[in-house]
Amino acid sequence: MAEAERIIGTPDTPEDSGERASAPAPRTGRGRRIAVLFAVAAFAYALDLGSKLLVVAKLEHHAPIQVVGDLLELHAIRNPGAAFGFGAAFTIIFTVIAAAVIVVIVRLSRKLYSFPWAVALGLLLGGALGNLTDRIFRAPGVFQGEVVDFIAPRGFAVFNLADSAIVCGGILIVLLSFRGLDPDGTVHKD
Numbered sequence: 001m002a003e004a005e006r007i008i009g010t011p012d013t014p015e016d017s018g019e020r021a022s023a024p025a026p027r028t029g030r031g032r033r034i035a036v037l038f039a040v041a042a043f044a045y046a047l048d049l050g051s052k053l054l055v056v057a058k059l060e061h062h063a064p065i066q067v068v069g070d071l072l073e074l075h076a077i078r079n080p081g082a083a084f085g086f087g088a089a090f091t092i093i094f095t096v097i098a099a100a101v102i103v104v105i106v107r108l109s110r111k112l113y114s115f116p117w118a119v120a121l122g123l124l125l126g127g128a129l130g131n132l133t134d135r136i137f138r139a140p141g142v143f144q145g146e147v148v149d150f151i152a153p154r155g156f157a158v159f160n161l162a163d164s165a166i167v168c169g170g171i172l173i174v175l176l177s178f179r180g181l182d183p184d185g186t187v188h189k190d
Helices: 002-008 014-022 030-058 088-111 115-137 161-179
Strands: 065-068 072-079 147-153
Touching (some): 030 115, 030 161, 147 161
Antiparallel strands (some): 072 147
């Protein structure tokens, strides 16, 4: 009987019982969370890439399209800088930053046990990949490419779906942090 208990994990002695009770419970579901992260990233990336291909083919060098009166229009532009056209001379730095963000997210995914964090990091990853693709493959050259922006709300900067994914992921991360939820699934109270 003791051999069967040892095999199935039932404690043989009271001392064993105390040791097992204090051991942390094993983490489950990490693989699913990583799958969610990469599925969200792939979806955001595909949506961004598809929209940019469509914009370049159908909208670039044409008049803007009014979507919601004069509140929102689709207007294709090439942006060498960051948000609001800031930093056009630093395109290569933005490329390096995007690549670094991607590496950090992939490394962080090894410790990921939280579904909301998987969604948030997936949005960041997909958005960063979308804009990095432009930086690498669009004119004027490798690592200096201009990002295709096309969503133009009145009185605001022109942006794209990758930018939207990055902003939504960032907002979600801030909310999760305020709630005390860490990427490893633990909740802390400060």
